[in-house]
Amino acid sequence: MKFFKYLFFLIVLIFVVGSLYIATISIPEEKTLNFETPITAELFEQKIQDLSTYENWFSFPQKSTSEPRLSSAEDFENTTLSWQNETFEAINFQNKNLDEDSIQQRLVLKTWLSSSEFDIRWKFESSENVSNIIVHLKSDANFWQKTEYVFTGKTHLEITEKAITQSLKTLEQTITKEISVYDISPIGKLETGGFYILHATSASRLNFDSILRKSKPIFQSIEEFMKQQELDIFKGKLIVFENFYNDSENIIFSAGIGSKNQVAIPNYFEVLSKQIRSNVYFKTQLKGDYINLKELLSIAEATIEKRELVIDKTLKPYLEFQVDSSDTVNPAEWVTNFYIPIFEN
Template sequence: MKFFKYLFLLILLVFVVGSLYIATISVPGEKSINFETPLKAELFQIKIQDLSTYETWFSFPEESTSKPRLSNPENFENTTLSWQNERFEAINFQNKRFTEDSIIQQLVLKTWLSSSEMDINWTFVSSEKNSIIAVQLYSDASFMQKAEYILKGKSHIEIAENAIKESLSRLEDSIHKEISVYDISPVGKVVTGGFHLIHATSAARLNFESILDKSRPIFESVENFMQEQEFKESKGRIILFENFYEDENSLIFSSGIGTETPVAIPDYFEVLSKPISRGTYFKTQLRGDYVNLKQLLSISEATIEKRDLVINRFLKPFLEFEIDATETVSPAELVTNFYVPILE
């Protein structure tokens, strides 16, 4: 009888000492992730706030044992994505709120032994070169989470941190594939022109990255000028090539905004106005990223030659940005038209 009494006291002592030890264990309550990418941060934001996309890019290391279930997709603040895997009996992502450049979510992880609630704060910062997706994770570890930490060697917040890091890399690869898709289509002969271009002129080698870099501030400056003067825009952003057929080392181009009528511009403004003559042009369209503009020119010239069309050198070719970066963050959705003047 005494043996069982001592055994009981020993078990009780081990339990008390073990409980005290578990209570003193320090489990990380906060984790930070900074994911750097050359892509626009807004492209990540669109995917991350849409929980229906998670099945294609987000996962924990263990295999899933159930199909993800999306609830309340019509209500952002209550949209929930739930599934199970080999380690967790329940994984629940829930959107809470968002601003222009951040998303706050809650992640609940549940095992047979413990459950945890994590606040996840995503912040998206875009720049000219690289963007940053910053992630802050917050969680208070319960007694049972600490016990599980001792048994498993990893806390829930550490597992979530590693899963987010790996999943962001997969998401980056997925976005790369989406935006690399492009299509170049010869449209054919069209009659266009007959409008005026409010512009500023610059020069660069035939390098579209350089041409676009020099054109963007010009576009913005001209748009601001037109808004201030209450001039009506009719054709959007255009780059007119001044000496495209002259085989010069440097390409002179005029970047600006099209308007239907001539505009009198005071001398103290750094923009000019010129007519774009009406005529017959051969139109080729690019749907996709601007990195494919060189192919757009090549295909346009090859098609014109193949169809035995003659270029009209008295008029000037131009690019028209039908859908540009001011209207979409996805390069796959850009639409650019190239017009080459031809003789009838």
């Protein structure tokens, strides 16, 4: 009888001492991750706020044991994604708030022994060459989480940190694959022109990266001018190549905005106006990133030669940015038309 009595007290003592030990354990409750990527942060933001995409890129290291369940998809602040895996009896992501540059979410993890609740804040920063996805995790580690840590050697915060880091790498690969899709289509002969372009002129070697970089501030300046003057835009952003067929080392080009009618421009504005004459042009279309513009030019000229058409070198070819980054940040959705003047057969 005394044996069981002593055994009982020993068990109680072990429990008390163990509890005191567990209570003294310190587990980090906050973590900030910084994921750097060359892809614009807005593309990440679109995916991260849409919980229906998580099945394609987000995963914990352990194997899933259930299909993901999406609920309240029509209500952003209550949209919830739930599933289970070999470690957690329940994994629940819930959108809470969407700001101009950040997303707030709640993540709940449950095991047979403990549960944890994370406040997650995704913040998105973009610069010219690199973007940062900043993820802040915050959770209060309770007694049972500490107990589980004693048995497993891993905290829910560590598991979540690893899952987010690896999942962002997967998401980067997914987005890279999506935006690399492009299509170049010869459209054919058509009559166009017969409008004016408000522009500024610059020069570059035949390097589309350089041409686009120099054109961007010109587009912005001309758009501001047209807004000030209350002028209607007839055509969107255009780049007219002035000496494309002169075998010159530098390409002179005019970047600007199309206008239906000629505009009288005050002398104090550094804006010029010229006519794009009506003529027969061969149109080739690129759907995709501007890194494919060189291929667009090559296919356009090869198609013209194949169809035994003759380029009218007295007129100027031009690019038309039908859909660009001001319409969508996804390069796969950009549409650029290249018009080469030809003689009518």
